Amino acid sequence: MDTGPVLPAPATASAPELVLRPWRDTDAEALLAAYRDPVLRRHTRVPVTNPAEARRWLAGTRADWHAGRRFSFAVVEPHPGEATLVANVVLKNVAPGTPGAEVGYWTAAPARGRGIAAHALETLSRWAFCRFGLSRLDLLHQVDNPASCRVAEKTGYRLAEVVPARPPFPRDGHRHVRWAPPPA
Template structure:
């Protein structure tokens, strides 16, 4: 489990692999029309949630894709506020990709950049050969530009529309900081 420490404006965030008992919270998050707009495969039924969670478990086991449920601790039960994913990791690969979504009640509070930074730092620490992470989003999603910038991902280029993106997109990137002892 990763922790994104509390800040002056944010509570601590817990980041962990998805669990089977996350199905209801996942379905609730996807009831949001804004989230559904930006995702290719919304989770709207128990069967879809089970498939999503089974895929997330397989991806972790495979070691090439790592989906984190992002939670705010709460005495009544942790609250799902986002997902951050590291994907396209390969044994000798120098670059990979990150993605995320934020649940409606958590938007605009800095949750996404805070969680994205935690996963970015984890990825650079865990994968010795990793040199760069890319964040891609559609050009008509300015909120993702703000998240990328706040998490230290600099704008790199406009990408032409190509599946799965129906519109042109942006590529932001964050380079691995110099590693100590190397």
């Protein structure tokens, strides 16, 4: 069951066409395949190692949509007759009356290095500013993840500070910030 919008990300000179859509129960197998990647597991907090964990993860995304606090999108490359899961992007910590929220993402191993994370994050960021009237988005990652720094910088998230390690993250982190565009 879809619970949210579908966001198109047309192809650019440096990135393929993408579709950002709510996660579906039928994504469980693709989610498990993505989480077999040790790099992805190192940089995420919630393990997805078996079908039961995949079902819980997917049920959690639906519950978060309904609660209006966290909006996770499966990022897929459309192909005739099918679509390939390539990433996840999420808007989190959305609360009425607050000026900011946080974004996060991961890219499936076979899709890395193709501009997918930046393309999907740009689409999510524009949607978040427009849909929720936010003035600021934060992006956090551990310092041992230079690829996330590159994605942040490509999409207009500027390094704001180094954040000390705190559970569940064992290393210091970077906080990047992107400000809403001025009204047109």
